[in-house]
Amino acid sequence: MWSPTARRRYSRAGLRYGSDLADPVWTLPAPFLPSESGCGRKRARPMREIVNAICYILCGGVAWRFLPVEFLPWRAVYRRFARFRDDGTWETINHHLVMWDRERVSREGSPTAVVIERLVANARALMAEGIGFPAICSNGPATYPADSFEAMQRFAQAHAFRSLSPRQG
Numbered sequence: 001m002w003s004p005t006a007r008r009r010y011s012r013a014g015l016r017y018g019s020d021l022a023d024p025v026w027t028l029p030a031p032f033l034p035s036e037s038g039c040g041r042k043r044a045r046p047m048r049e050i051v052n053a054i055c056y057i058l059c060g061g062v063a064w065r066f067l068p069v070e071f072l073p074w075r076a077v078y079r080r081f082a083r084f085r086d087d088g089t090w091e092t093i094n095h096h097l098v099m100w101d102r103e104r105v106s107r108e109g110s111p112t113a114v115v116i117e118r119l120v121a122n123a124r125a126l127m128a129e130g131i132g133f134p135a136i137c138s139n140g141p142a143t144y145p146a147d148s149f150e151a152m153q154r155f156a157q158a159h160a161f162r163s164l165s166p167r168q169g
Helices: 004-009 045-058 076-085 088-104 113-128 135-139 145-156
Strands: none
Touching: 004 045, 076 088
C-alpha cells in the first residue's frame, strides 16, 4: 500500500508524459549512462531527455518517426538507443536494477549456484525415475508422450512438489 510519503516521493504530477522518469527513478540508471566528455561539443539536451524519449517510444509502442517534437529528433534518439544497445549499457542497467530489486526484498543480490544445482538435481531425480528429458523441459503435454507426463505427476506427488499440470492454452 502506498504511504503518503511514498506518494509524494514518486509523484508524477510535474512530468510531461507518463513515460518520463521521476527524480528518484532517474537516480537508478543515471550512474551507468555515459557522462559528458570534457572535450568536443556540449550536448544539445541532457541525457535524461534522451532516456525519457527512449522510454516514450518503448512504453508507448510508438514508431521512432512519431516521437513528439518536444524531444530530440528521432534519428538522434534512435542513434543513442542503438549505441546503448550495442555497447551493453542497457544490459548493465538491467543487471544492476535486478540486483537492486532483489536486495530491496531482502534477497541476495544475484542468485547463487545453489539454485542452479538444485534444478539440475531435481532433473536428474526425475530422469532416474524414468521420466524423459522432454517432459522435464517442456511447457505443454503436446511435445512429449502422455505416459511420461503421468510419470512426472506421480513423481511430483510422491515427493511433495507443487502440482504439475499442463498449461492451459
